[in-house]
Amino acid sequence: MAQAKIGIIGGSGLYKMDGLTEVEEIKIDTPFGDPSDVLIVGTLEQTRVAFLARHGRHHTFLPSEVPYRANIYAMKSLGVEYLISASAVGSLKKKVKPLDMVVPDQFIDRTKNRIATFFGDGIVAHIAFADPVCGHLAKIIGDAVASLNLPDVTLHRGGTYVCMEGPAFSTKAESHLYRSWDATIIGMTNLTEAKLAREAEIAYATLALVTDYDCWHPDHDSVTVDMVIGNLQRNAVNAQKVIQETVRRLQANPPISEAHSALKYAILTPLNHAPAATKEKLALLLSKYFA
Numbered sequence: 096m097a098q099a100k101i102g103i104i105g106g107s108g109l110y111k112m113d114g115l116t117e118v119e120e121i122k123i124d125t126p127f128g129d130p131s132d133v134l135i136v137g138t139l140e141q142t143r144v145a146f147l148a149r150h151g152r153h154h155t156f157l158p159s160e161v162p163y164r165a166n167i168y169a170m171k172s173l174g175v176e177y178l179i180s181a182s183a184v185g186s187l188k189k190k191v192k193p194l195d196m197v198v199p200d201q202f203i204d205r206t207k208n209r210i211a212t213f214f215g216d217g218i219v220a221h222i223a224f225a226d227p228v229c230g231h232l233a234k235i236i237g238d239a240v241a242s243l244n245l246p247d248v249t250l251h252r253g254g255t256y257v258c259m260e261g262p263a264f265s266t267k268a269e270s271h272l273y274r275s276w277d278a279t280i281i282g283m284t285n286l287t288e289a290k291l292a293r294e295a296e297i298a299y300a301t302l303a304l305v306t307d308y309d310c311w312h313p314d315h316d317s318v319t320v321d322m323v324i325g326n327l328q329r330n331a332v333n334a335q336k337v338i339q340e341t342v343r344r345l346q347a348n349p350p351i352s353e354a355h356s357a358l359k360y361a362i363l364t365p366l367n368h369a370p371a372a373t374k375e376k377l378a379l380l381l382s383k384y385f386a
């Protein structure tokens with residue numbers, strides 16, 4: 096089976112990664128069903144990386160339908176230790192403009208229709224999630240953006256990403272509510288992914304690409320898909336440059352992340368009392384904790 100230390104999940108508008116060489120398309124079966132698409136493993140900056148289109152390469156999964164568990168499990172099965180997410184987001188702050196880039200450090204959960212854990216069925220675990228992204232990886236992504244001096248792009252390090260269920264965009268009342276919470280950006284996918292990545296002991300951070308002002312701004316039209324895709328296509332080239340530079344920095348200096356031992360104190364069920372079928376299903380994540 097192919098191996099890759101670095102994973103990339105591309106969101107709306109980023110359905111492929113240019114510049115990969117020695118490319119393999121890998122179909123991975125998981126105990127949680129099929130991932131959104133085949134995983135593309137290739138070489139970038141002398142490193143094997145695995146790319147996955149979050150909504151499928153033809154954008155066929157709603158945010159609520161994305162098989163998040165299968166996606167993260169598939170990344171883990173390739174040996175991924177660092178996961179870079181590229182995502183389209185709306186801005187909840189005036190100073191965060193369309194085409195800007197944000198590397199958030201917090202999330203607020205407004206999802207209601209998805210499973211955001213690998214656990215259950217006889218094995219209970221509670222990961223710490225106070226700091227939901229890997230600070231080391233977030234810094235490397237931020238440094239990569241800063242080093243590229245991209246024209247018309249302002250970098251915002253830190254900020255809170257509201258993860259809503261969708262698929263409809265927010266009402267104005269909701270958008271104003273999130274602004275009153277001092278949230279920075281809004282999207283529909285990254286919190287779920289960040290939780291599962293943490294349970295899988297993968298360091299995770301987000302490169303958020305701002306496409307719109309959601310629907311709160313009196314001087315800007317309310318968000319539409321056209322607006323999002325139009326801006327993200329403009330952002331996609333920049334996003335790929337940032338990802339490539341992040342991979343270069345990451346492989347030169349891979350940090351030890353707290354995420355890599357997230358389950359050490361999280362599992363409450365003595366594993367010798369856990370149902371065999373659940374142990375088997377979760378062995379990829381748990382075998383290092385089997386006695």
Ligand SMILES: CSC[C@H]1O[C@H](OP(=O)(O)O)[C@H](O)[C@@H]1O
Binds near residue numbers: 106
């Ligand atoms: C196409 S607009 C809404 C859609 O875009 C974002 O997707 P992703 O996070 O995968 O880039 C947002 O979360 C929604 O899923």
Ligand SMILES: Nc1ncnc2[nH]cnc12
Binds near residue numbers: 186264283306309
């Ligand atoms: N305004 C918005 N709300 C939710 N998800 C988004 N993705 C891009 N823009 C968005």
